[in-house]
Amino acid sequence: MEQLTGLYYGFSIALTWQNLTYCLLGTLVGTLVGVLPGLGPAATVALLLPITFKLPPVSAIIMLSGIFYGAMYGGSTTSILLNIPGEAASVVTCIDGYQMALQGRAGPALAIAAIGSFIAGTIGIVGLNFLAPPLAEFAVQFGPPEYFALTLFGLFLAAYLASSSMVKGLIMVVLGLMLDEVGIDPIMGVARFSYGVLPLQEGLDFVPLAMGLFGIAEILINTEKAMKTQLVTKKIDRIFISLRDWAEAKWATLRGSVLGFFVGILPGGGAVIASLISYAVEKRVSRNPEKFGKGAIEGVAGPEAANNSAATGSFIPLLTLGIPGNATIAMIFAALLIHGVQPGPYLIKENPEIFWGVIASMYIGNGFLLILNLPLVGMWVQVLRVPYFILAPFILLLCIVGVYSTRNNIFDIWVMIFFGVVGYFFRKLEFEPGPLILAFVLGAISERTFRQSLLMSKGSPWVFFARPISCALMVMLLALVALQVFFMIKRKTKSLDQFRGAG
Amino acid sequence: MNAGSILAGIIFLALGIFVCQQAIQLSLGQASRPGPGFVPFGLGSVLILLSLLYLVPGFRAFKQEEDLHPSPGLIRTLLAIGILCLFSAILSWLGYLVSTLLLFLLWLMLMERKKWPMAVGLAGLALVFVYFFNLLFSIQLPRGIIRGL
Numbered sequence: 172m173e174q175l176t177g178l179y180y181g182f183s184i185a186l187t188w189q190n191l192t193y194c195l196l197g198t199l200v201g202t203l204v205g206v207l208p209g210l211g212p213a214a215t216v217a218l219l220l221p222i223t224f225k226l227p228p229v230s231a232i233i234m235l236s237g238i239f240y241g242a243m244y245g246g247s248t249t250s251i252l253l254n255i256p257g258e259a260a261s262v263v264t265c266i267d268g269y270q271m272a273l274q275g276r277a278g279p280a281l282a283i284a285a286i287g288s289f290i291a292g293t294i295g296i297v298g299l300n301f302l303a304p305p306l307a308e309f310a311v312q313f314g315p316p317e318y319f320a321l322t323l324f325g326l327f328l329a330a331y332l333a334s335s336s337m338v339k340g341l342i343m344v345v346l347g348l349m350l351d352e353v354g355i356d357p358i359m360g361v362a363r364f365s366y367g368v369l370p371l372q373e374g375l376d377f378v379p380l381a382m383g384l385f386g387i388a389e390i391l392i393n394t395e396k397a398m399k400t401q402l403v404t405k406k407i408d409r410i411f412i413s414l415r416d417w418a419e420a421k422w423a424t425l426r427g428s429v430l431g432f433f434v435g436i437l438p439g440g441g442a443v444i445a446s447l448i449s450y451a452v453e454k455r456v457s458r459n460p461e462k463f464g465k466g467a468i469e470g471v472a473g474p475e476a477a478n479n480s481a482a483t484g485s486f487i488p489l490l491t492l493g494i495p496g497n498a499t500i501a502m503i504f505a506a507l508l509i510h511g512v513q514p515g516p517y518l519i520k521e522n523p524e525i526f527w528g529v530i531a532s533m534y535i536g537n538g539f540l541l542i543l544n545l546p547l548v549g550m551w552v553q554v555l556r557v558p559y560f561i562l563a564p565f566i567l568l569l570c571i572v573g574v575y576s577t578r579n580n581i582f583d584i585w586v587m588i589f590f591g592v593v594g595y596f597f598r599k600l601e602f603e604p605g606p607l608i609l610a611f612v613l614g615a616i617s618e619r620t621f622r623q624s625l626l627m628s629k630g631s632p633w634v635f636f637a638r639p640i641s642c643a644l645m646v647m648l649l650a651l652v653a654l655q656v657f658f659m660i661k662r663k664t665k666s667l668d669q670f671r672g673a674g
Numbered sequence: 675m676n677a678g679s680i681l682a683g684i685i686f687l688a689l690g691i692f693v694c695q696q697a698i699q700l701s702l703g704q705a706s707r708p709g710p711g712f713v714p715f716g717l718g719s720v721l722i723l724l725s726l727l728y729l730v731p732g733f734r735a736f737k738q739e740e741d742l743h744p745s746p747g748l749i750r751t752l753l754a755i756g757i758l759c760l761f762s763a764i765l766s767w768l769g770y771l772v773s774t775l776l777l778f779l780l781w782l783m784l785m786e787r788k789k790w791p792m793a794v795g796l797a798g799l800a801l802v803f804v805y806f807f808n809l810l811f812s813i814q815l816p817r818g819i820i821r822g823l
Contacts, residue, residue: 338728342686345721349693349714356710363700363710387758394754394785395747560786561796564778567758568800571774572807572815581766581816588758595751600682622708630706 181527197234201241212242214385216502228510247284260442260478263450267470285544291428291476292537295483307491310516315623320644322617325438347607351614370582379587384604387591420472427476435484441497445481446474501612675732687725693718770815
């Protein structure tokens with residue numbers, strides 16, 4: 172079977188000392204950023220991107236992937252002990268996790284989060300292992316119209332799922348696509364929106380943009396809140412769960428794993444949404460929904476499983492189609508491009524060492540994470556005692572050094588600070604930066620494939636409906652738009668009726 | 675919707691109009707042979723439409739905020755932005771080491787109200803951190819007027 176021989180080959184790469192070290196380093200850094208509030212996986216991957224330039228591509232991607240799925244594990248520790256999500260996908264873990272900690276059950280909460288994450292991570296990797304190769308084979312048929320339809324659909328879904336308001340999400344997508352227009356036109360070779368500024372002619376670089384929107388903006392937001400944390404100091408004596416706890420949590424873990432995996436595959440899906448949906452599902456199927464919010468172990472097990480399998484699932488569109496589905500995966504996409512590797516359906520044939528090496532490293536990384544988050548959880552609790560006023564300037568420093576080292580250009584530091592300030596105002600006004608960064612990364616592909624499609628069809632927009640795959644995607648997109656408009660009108664009429672009724 | 679959201683909507687609208695105007699200057703081409711301004715024009719037009727969709731219901735639900743005084747948290751953030759702008763302005767002139775030292779001192783003493791021994795200690799630690807970082811990854815940081823450092 173192709174998948175098993177591929178996996179065997181992958182282990183022969185992932186089990187070298189060098190790659191094992193980078194895998195451990197990635198999972199270690201991932202857990203650390205997951206634990207630390209105010210530094211998410213997206214910013215960290217962007218931050219460490221320049222460091223990976225000198226590494227072989229496979230080691231670089233193994234490490235960066237480790238950061239992503241490692242952060243999903245670490246995020247729960249902060250949620251449970253501090254009632255602050257270490258990263259966005261652990262927001263719902265706060266609800267029941269912190270309550271459990273207050274009741275002196277921090278040990279079982281941390282244990283189910285780690286065990287659930289391990290089970291979900293493994294289920295996710297098995298899914299990735301067996302689903303990705305046939306999907307890549309299918310994606311070989313894709314031409315420019317299919318790619319354009321897919322990127323458009325993905326961006327629309329990202330705007331729809333990642334934001335509180337559809338219009339806000341779409342504004343972010345358009346801004347991201349616009350920022351990508353700066354620089355030389357890929358087909359005509361004309362400089363656009365650069366006004367004679369040399370660094371702008373090369374186009375905006377991805378690293379300062381991402382670090383500004385995620386890293387600097389996050390620091391500014393936390394500065395405003397003057398983050399003071401209340402660590403649950405009750406002694407955590409037993410980081411393990413009883414059979415009774417497991418009996419209560421096992422189905423939530425399994426449901427979360429499967430649900431998270433499929434949400435992760437969706438463009439624009441990802442770990443945050445997966446954990447939110449899982450919490451809602453668990454509350455609905457529970458025989459005692461009133462327990463939720465008061466320390467229900469299912470409320471920790473489900474979302475924690477879901478965010479882990481979603482993180483793994485989101486590698487599928489990246490590795491098979493070359494389309495990243497969320498902001499962190501977009502960073503890994505950029506890393507692959509920087510290393511001269513084109514992610515997409517040919518990756519499995521042209522760079523099998525990366526495809527299989529990264530998948531095999533995930534099995535190993537998941538094992539590392541279980542050790543890091545069960546017996547060694549005390550170490551991370553100590554990390555949480557470092558006050559934020561010390562962490563903030565150091566994170567800032569790391570951002571500055573990281574950005575400068577990409578192109579040795581002070582201009583990039585200015586760009587980062589500018590987007591940091593812009594990102595701060597975006598957050599204040601509840602504009603999610605995720606769809607913007609995704610659109611920025613996908614901008615080049617979508618513009619190129621859009622113009623190629625029009626050239627192919629001599630200007631006819633029907634080219635997107637003439638082939639079955641692109642037609643199906645466009646129809647789904649239009650149906651989604653129609654549904655949104657319908658709901659908007661319905662809401663308007665309802666509020667008008669209420670207004671009239673009140674009058 | 676508050677005043678900040680309205681202002682953001684107006685900025686998006688202005689940006690959309692600006693991008694459309696610039697795109698026309700770049701040449702739009704035709705659908706069968708799109709020019710360099712074709713896609714930017716489309717994006718600008720969509721942004722104008724979205725800004726209007728965002729602004730029009732917002733104007734109806736406009737709420738004047740009662741408290742117009744900035745919160746202490748906001749003042750801290752504005753201070754942080756000021757320090758960052760200062761840092762980016764002096765970086766190429768004073769060089770990386772001196773600027774980092776200043777950044778740490780200002781951040782800890784002005785924003786966090788920490789006493790100078792702690793601020794100096796942490797700034798020193800930061801310089802050691804940068805030194806090892808450079809050594810490890812051989813990054814050339816801007817040296818500025820103090821070439822020896």
